[in-house]
Amino acid sequence: MTNVYENAGVDYDALDRAKRKAIQAASATDDLLTAHGGSCVPGSRGEPAFSFKLGDDGFAFVLECLGTKSVLARRYHEEAGVNLFHNVGYDAVAAIVNDLVCVGALPLVVTAYFSTGHASWYSHEDRFSSLVDGWAAACRDARATWGGGESPSLPGLVSAEDIELAGSAVGRIDKGRDPLLGEDLRPGDEIVLVASSGLHANGASLVRTVAEKERRGLLTELPSGRTLGEAALDASVIYVDLVRELLSRSVDVTYLSHITGHGLRKVMRPAHDFTYRLTELLPVPEVLSFLADRLEMNDEEAYATFNMGCGFAVYCARDAGAQVVEVARSVGLDAAVAGVVEEGPRKVVLEPVGVTYSSESLSLR
Secondary structure, eight states: OOHHHHHTTOOHHHHHHHHHHHHHHHHTTHHHHHTTTEEEOTTOBTBSSEEEEETTEEEEEEEEEOOSHHHHHHHHHHHHOOOOHHHHHHHHHHHHHHHHGGGTOEEEEEEEEEEESSGGGGGOHHHHHHHHHHHHHHHHHHTOEEEEEEOOBOBTTBOTTOEEEEEEEEEEEOTTOOOOSSTTOOTTOEEEEEEOOSSTTSOHHHHHHHHHHSTTGGGOBOTTSOBHHHHHTOOOOOOHHHHHHHHHTTOOEEEEEEOBTBGGGGGGOSSSOEEEEESOOOOOOHHHHHHHHHTTOOHHHHHHHSOTTEEEEEEEOTTOHHHHHHHHHHTTOOEEEEEEEEESSSEEEEGGGTEEEEGGGOOOO
């Protein structure tokens, strides 16, 4: 199922094994936070963001990277003369804060990591200005301060033509609330899927694979007339305002999942042996349909690789799904009550496309 991605240089099975080993080593350091008067929230490692407490105050911390989407921006600038580095700056922040809010933490401060293979990258002032503007715009949309960052030059490690984007964020969990770790998730809960804008931060390596096989590369036209490069570089959706509104309106939310790598397998991210049955899926963005077709992916492969139009999942109490959809629409997002949590073995069932993912296909802890 992951052969196409592995051929592009991304092996999620290997990455997940490494993550599980790192989590084990990290857990052995919990006592060091205790020495500072704080405490780690049990079960938060392996979730989208790490949660901890200092006194009565709850916080969460996350570090994320954009991946190779900046390579697409550079190549599209060269091929089309169109500068979309604003979008990749925005995307990097989106990848960070969308993970952070999954545990119910609202972002306070975001930091940046801009790594280049040669400092001459910054001589492309138009690209850097666009990138910085996009990063700042995303921070504003996330209502988070950009606190600073690091910009190493790493010749031999990073391509001299490109820039690697990553960053971290710290967020606050309101007093009186516990982080959303799925502890209250129960059979009968509804699953609301919230729309993506397209590729988001996952699949750029596969876009390059497809572009290399197309005569016009990133200038290849999609059925709508848009180019592959432009569509692949559409800015990601930031879901912070959605989560902010869900919390402020006291909607009975039991879990949140950011649908990125692993595709809709991420619907079974909660650490529970439940069956997650989806009876409705959202419309698939044109660029994702195009990529799946060119890569000769069947539905099982496509929905395990791309977000396929579903960028975020909200799990809520029975009959609260309609309220979640209303809140999503109030912040400009499309959403649908798409499924339910059931008793049964841990798996995801995508009824509209006849696909089931078993527990073994997603092991992050």
